[in-house]
Amino acid sequence: MSRGIIKFVTYTITICILTGILEYLNTRDKVSHSGGETDSSYVVRAPGALKYSALALAILGMVLFFIFCFFYVKNNPTVTKGHLWMALIVMTIGFLAVLWASKWRIVVEDSNMEIHQILHRSKMISFSEIKKVEIGKKEQIIFYGADEKKIITVDGLSDNYDRLVRSLKNYGKLK
Secondary structure (H helix, E strand, O other): OOHHHHHHHHHHHHHHHHHHHHHHHHOOOHHHHOOOOOOOEEEEEOOHHHHHHHHHHHHHHHHHHHHHHHHHHOOOOOOOHHHHHHHHHHHHHHHHHHHHHHHOEEEEEOOEEEEEOOOOOOEEEEHHHOOEEEEOOOOOEEEEOOOOOEEEEEOOOOEOHHHHHHHHHHOOOOO
């Protein structure tokens, strides 16, 4: 087996392991394990369909990689390293989408929200710190802070979207 194939297999195994670790870390929220979710304590997550579609894309890339790798090792002249790179790129795109969908969440506990985004540090705000809330064209909720700066946008298809709307109504942020 050539050095290049070993490098490709190492990349593939690494991405698979990272996906498994992310799934484990995503399912261990303290709200989920402390007696379940209630209307005052819940987690708003990216839509489940997005996460599973991205996971399917990552698995498709992995399957393509192993198929192409098999034919490449058998010296099939129609399979090149470009096929292996393409499969790795498809798998990486799926992995990055799973990473984004796993990292993005809003943990609501009573009157506080902890916002987690992929390229930002998590920040804790209370419902009283929210200056304005708008409903967008596609049922997305846009939060604005005291300085009229956008804090976060929550899609209407997000998990626990209805609970978030009820909480915003309870705190007088939505009518």
